Amino acid sequence: MNSEAASQKVYIEIVKKIRKMIDEDGLKPGDKIPSERELSERLQVGRSSVREALRAIELLGLIETRRGEGTFLRDSRGNQMVQIISTFILQDQKVVKDLKGTIQYIEMDGLRAVLQRNNDEQIHQFRHNVETMEITDDEFFLKIIELTDNHLLYRIWVILNEFYCSLDLKKETSSKSAYIILLDALLDGDEQEVLEKYKKLRKLL
Template sequence: MAKVSDTLVGNKTKVYLEIVKQLREMITIDGLQSGDKIPSERELSERLNFGRSSVREALRALELLGLIETRRGEGTFIRDFRGNHLVQLLSTFILQDEKAKRDVFETKCYIEMDCLRLALQKIDNKNIVNLKEWANQDNSVNDDEFFYQIIEIADNHLFSRIWSILKEYYHSLDSKKIVNPRQDYLLLIEALSEKKEAKTLSAYYNLRNLSVFNDKY
């Protein structure tokens, strides 16, 4: 069977995307973990059905990201790719797809809404006072810091970890800083203080400009 060429795939970005996707599947199927050796360039070329030059470029890029390491005379090994390296990998190779980018943003929004629901059940007057004081500080309101406080009030460690990862993915895809009017955050805090779910979600939709969600809630 002929090898897939850069021309057939369309461009190098798509070649990287396909090779990385297949490598991830191969690592899962083979049960490989950090520290394990991966097949040689020639073996990968045959197994993944890509030309050796394309496989070589993809491996070189993964090594630059710190996801794999080549040891002279030994071969290529998987490194511990948790944390920022994984974020870089996803943003550089996997999340170039526009639908994947939308999925990251939508999932992040759902997590934030669920955290707001939990916060409604647990928030107290001291939390409200602290949020209002923080939002009224002279410096501009930092969106990440605001939702970090909401997630702290929600007190769900799993949501916190998922949101933190999604936040990093989101920022790696779009370097523009989120800047919303201070009043939008104050309205959301006010809704939380009244412990009204519909009003809280409405304030959130306004903050995120998410009219698309209105039909779902």
């Protein structure tokens, strides 16, 4: 097993142990969970690993950190999306491949939604910004999802992408010209062309 895979396995195991500890201690929404130091000692793992595990759990909306007070368990029972994602991500060892594919499906749905909204003026402005400034892949697709004006889709993409980034995997990058070509396809309004340009950008063709 290489070092990256070993690190990932330890990380996932810590997350599972924290969830098990919360259940065993009978903690309820609003209760304070042990500090990083206490968790590190109790689980006998490094504090940096505990910190990354807590960050992932917080991104899923299951805990919240209050400055000067500590970390508290949140009530996520009313949020079906968080329940589904947390169960899937935190318990499935083959999550990385599935996670990447799910993010891509959401991005394609986002592109379809942008087409339906017919907001050419915003796309033109975004195209100009891409031409004149440096932009990362995350920044580009975050803006695409914002253009859908769908808060739930936006929230799902952010949660999954943040979790993917927390795994410290190599992120895909594309040239500025590839982003502009995709935006031009959006302006043309042809869904098939948009999806084709997206798949080419993501090297799915």
